[in-house]
Amino acid sequence: MLTCKEQVARSSDYLDGQLSFRERLMVRHHLMFCPSCRRFIRQMRLMQATLRAMPEEPLPEVDALAERLAAERRKDMP
Numbered sequence: 596m597l598t599c600k601e602q603v604a605r606s607s608d609y610l611d612g613q614l615s616f617r618e619r620l621m622v623r624h625h626l627m628f629c630p631s632c633r634r635f636i637r638q639m640r641l642m643q644a645t646l647r648a649m650p651e652e653p654l655p656e657v658d659a660l661a662e663r664l665a666a667e668r669r670k671d672m673p
Contacts, residue, residue: 597625602632606639 597605602625608614609622626633 596628597621599625599629599632602626602629603635606636610636610639610643 602622605614605618605622609619614622626636
C-alpha cells in the first residue's frame, strides 16, 4: 500500500490520467482507506475545475480596478 507521501506525489498524474493501470490500482486502494488523501484529491479536483473556469487572459477592467484601488490606498496612507 502507498504511503500518504507517495500518494500525494502521484496525485497530479492520477488526476491527469497519466498513471499505469497498476499505479492507478495502488492509488485507488490507498484512497479507499485514507480519508485525508480522499479529501486532498477532492481539493485538487476542485482546484482544477476552478482553473479551467477562469478566463485565459485577465479582463481589462480587472487591471483598471486594481490600479484604482492601489491609487486610493496610496492616498489614504500618511
